[in-house]
Structure formats: C-alpha cells, structure tokens
Amino acid sequence: MIDLDLESVLRKTAAGIDAIKLRDRALTPKMRMLLIMVDGAKTGAELLKSVPNADEARQILAELVGAGYAEQIQAPKPVAPPPVAAPPKPASPAADDTLKVSIRRATRLLEELLGPSSVDLCLQLERCTSQAQFTAKVTELSRIVAAMRSERKAAEFLLAATA
Structure with a gap:
C-alpha cells in the first residue's frame, strides 16, 4: 500500500x-x-x-x-497571514435574503445535475454566510460538475447559479 x-x-x-x-x-x-x-x-x-x-x-x-x-x-509553503482587517459590516436583511435565494437556486441546480450524489455538495453551499463565499463555493463546485458531467454543464451551472 x-x-x-x-x-x-x-x-x-x-x-x-x-x-x-x-x-x-x-x-x-x-x-x-x-x-x-x-x-x-x-x-x-x-x-x-x-x-x-x-x-x-x-x-x-x-x-x-x-x-x-x-x-x-507538494503543499505550497505557508505564507504570512494578511493583516487583520476590520470586521465586516453585518449583512442587511435584504442581502441575507438574496444569499438564501441564491443558495436555494444553486442547490436545486446541483440536485438536477448530480442527483443523490449532490447531497454533500449542497450542504457545503448551505454553509455559505456571504455572497463572496457563495460565489467562491459555486466556482469550486462547477469544477466538480465538470468532472462528473461535462464542461458545458459546468458552465451552465456556474452561469445559472450566479445569475
């Protein structure tokens, strides 16, 4: 082994x-x-x-x-952490609702594309707490969609999920 x-x-x-x-x-x-x-x-x-x-x-x-x-x-060498920035402003309720709608849409798309094997990926999406985090996760998941389905399906997923 x-x-x-x-x-x-x-x-x-x-x-x-x-x-x-x-x-x-x-x-x-x-x-x-x-x-x-x-x-x-x-x-x-x-x-x-x-x-x-x-x-x-x-x-x-x-x-x-x-x-x-x-x-x-080889793992990349660790880099010095960036300077500590001010904490982000709390998201407005409207932004929070927009994020929830985006997560729901992306989750539905993943379920349609990957079926039961999408469960763990959908859970990862639901853990997103900001739009930037959501966008990064959708981009990461599009690579998985490309590997499991096709590049075209991945591009469609990325476009529809971030619309």
Whole structure:
C-alpha cells in the first residue's frame, strides 16, 4: 500500500478525471465520492476531516493514489497571514435574503445535475454566510460538475447559479 502523506495536496490524474466522467465500475461509491472531493487544493488531512470514518477514508485515498486516479503534490509553503482587517459590516436583511435565494437556486441546480450524489455538495453551499463565499463555493463546485458531467454543464451551472 502507498504511504499517504497527509500534508501533501491531492489532485486527480487524467485517469481519475476520466474515471469520474465515465463512471468507472472499478471505483466503489466511497472511492468515487472521495475522488470527487480531491480537488488539487486540499491536503490529505483536510479531506479526512470532511468524512465520517477517517481511517477508512485514509485507506481509500491511498488506494486511489496507488491505482493512479490521484497523485500527491507538494503543499505550497505557508505564507504570512494578511493583516487583520476590520470586521465586516453585518449583512442587511435584504442581502441575507438574496444569499438564501441564491443558495436555494444553486442547490436545486446541483440536485438536477448530480442527483443523490449532490447531497454533500449542497450542504457545503448551505454553509455559505456571504455572497463572496457563495460565489467562491459555486466556482469550486462547477469544477466538480465538470468532472462528473461535462464542461458545458459546468458552465451552465456556474452561469445559472450566479445569475
């Protein structure tokens, strides 16, 4: 078994992207879901925090790396944190309602595009507390839609969710 470095960032290989797009039968549902979560930005440790059974997930991630569906890359060197800014002004009730409507719309779109496998992604959307955070999350999720469906569907999702 591959020795998984939890401090390294994991990203999909071309084989991993194809396996998701083509719904490769070699992937179990748990392997598929973890491979979808591999985005080239999160470390192994961050991925393990987002699943209920970290020991099993660690083994599955090692299997994905060993099978060539994902690869470990060096984590970027930490950068000094930006200076502390003034706390953001509380959102107005109208902005809060707009955000809720946007989240509902994006959630509905994800459910239509991905079906039952969208549940965890919809939950991530519902945790957004600002429009900027929502926009960043929708952009991130569009990459997952592209991997699971197509680039065209991802572009349609991004356009409709941020409209």
